[in-house]
Amino acid sequence: MLDIPNMDVALVLPPEPDERWELATQVGVETAVYHSLEIGDGGCPSNYDDLLHLTNRYRDRGIEPAVFEGSVPITDETRLGLDGRDEEIDEFCRFLRNIGELGVEVVCYDWMAGLRWARTSTTTPARGGSLTTAYDNEQMRRGPTPPAARNTAEADLWESLEYFLERVVPVAEEAGVKLGLHPDDPPREKVRGMPRIITSVEAYDRVLEIVDSPANGITFCQGNFAAMGVDIPETIRHFGDRIQFVHFRDVDGDADGFVETWHDEGPTDMQVAIDAYREVGFDGPIRPDHVPTMAGEDNSIPGYHITGKLFAVGYMKGLLE
Numbered sequence: 001m002l003d004i005p006n007m008d009v010a011l012v013l014p015p016e017p018d019e020r021w022e023l024a025t026q027v028g029v030e031t032a033v034y035h036s037l038e039i040g041d042g043g044c045p046s047n048y049d050d051l052l053h054l055t056n057r058y059r060d061r062g063i064e065p066a067v068f069e070g071s072v073p074i075t076d077e078t079r080l081g082l083d084g085r086d087e088e089i090d091e092f093c094r095f096l097r098n099i100g101e102l103g104v105e106v107v108c109y110d111w112m113a114g115l116r117w118a119r120t121s122t123t124t125p126a127r128g129g130s131l132t133t134a135y136d137n138e139q140m141r142r143g144p145t146p147p148a149a150r151n152t153a154e155a156d157l158w159e160s161l162e163y164f165l166e167r168v169v170p171v172a173e174e175a176g177v178k179l180g181l182h183p184d185d186p187p188r189e190k191v192r193g194m195p196r197i198i199t200s201v202e203a204y205d206r207v208l209e210i211v212d213s214p215a216n217g218i219t220f221c222q223g224n225f226a227a228m229g230v231d232i233p234e235t236i237r238h239f240g241d242r243i244q245f246v247h248f249r250d251v252d253g254d255a256d257g258f259v260e261t262w263h264d265e266g267p268t269d270m271q272v273a274i275d276a277y278r279e280v281g282f283d284g285p286i287r288p289d290h291v292p293t294m295a296g297e298d299n300s301i302p303g304y305h306i307t308g309k310l311f312a313v314g315y316m317k318g319l320l321e
């Protein structure tokens with residue numbers, strides 16, 4: 001093995017052991033991302049004992065649970081600033097203290113209210129008949145407007161995000177946990193009439209200034225930055241040490257319409273991106289994000305089947321070496 005100061009290649013692994021845990025360790029991945037919204041039942045414990053058992057389950061098999069993503073205890077009640085957010089924020093702070101106690105490094109969360117990451121196709125043909133996901137805003141915009149869109153303005157989302165950050169960042173700092181805000185996917189000002197705010201480099205600059213702390217940072221989801229049309233290595237250098245976690249993937253297109261590509265086939269120079277992460281000293285968790293669904297897989301979790309992930313891990317390890 002070459003001795004390179006490397007980032008930590010990670011995979012979303014289910015909360016209970018199955019073949020994917022073995023496949024991960026066989027390809028040399030020993031870092032897990034807990035993301036039960038994609039693989040699991042969608043839930044996330046916040047009490048110490050449940051988190052203790054969950055983290056020990058991974059560690060007993062030699063896997064380090066470094067990131068809790070997506071299914072963390074906040075809902076649209078907090079994102080939309082509704083009654084009840086204070087209780088939810090209190091619970092989120094308890095969760096942060098507990099995972100801090102258990103040595104989990106990063107929490108990846110997002111500010112997408114009303115609609116999660118959105119695609120218009122999960123069966124777009126890709127190399128060799130594999131299936132990938134795609135977004136076409138013309139098709140998307142004809143669908144139903146989320147009810148929350150009627151009384152939510154951009155300013156409301158900023159207010160609720162500020163309210164959240166002012167309360168949680170000091171707790172994260174104390175607990176030794178890094179918060180990485182994921183971009184809105186796709187990074188558009190609105191999706192089906194629902195405003196979105198985390199859609200640009202300038203928006204992130206504002207987020208980082210709200211509470212200027214190393215605990216308040218970014219999940220650099222590269223495919224979303226590519227869809228924003230920004231220069232990837234320059235943006236990595238711009239954010240530098242505020243990048244807490246990387247989603248490594250690429251898209252062909254922009255926020256009006258794109259197709260997710262295989263890691264070795266997209267327009268972004270992935271080697272230059274890896275070099276930029278290294279240049280800014282990033283040594284945290286980096287996971288392949290969405291991958292095409294391959295032969296023999298049922299496409300029930302588009303973007304999250306294992307075979308394409310293993311290919312991506314090999315590709316990333318190659319770039320890292």
Ligand SMILES: O=C(O)C(=O)C[C@H](O)[C@H](O)CO
Nearest residue numbers: 070108109110117182185221
């Ligand atoms: O949209 C994507 O690319 C995602 O990976 C979604 C994230 O997992 C999610 O928004 C994190 O909270």
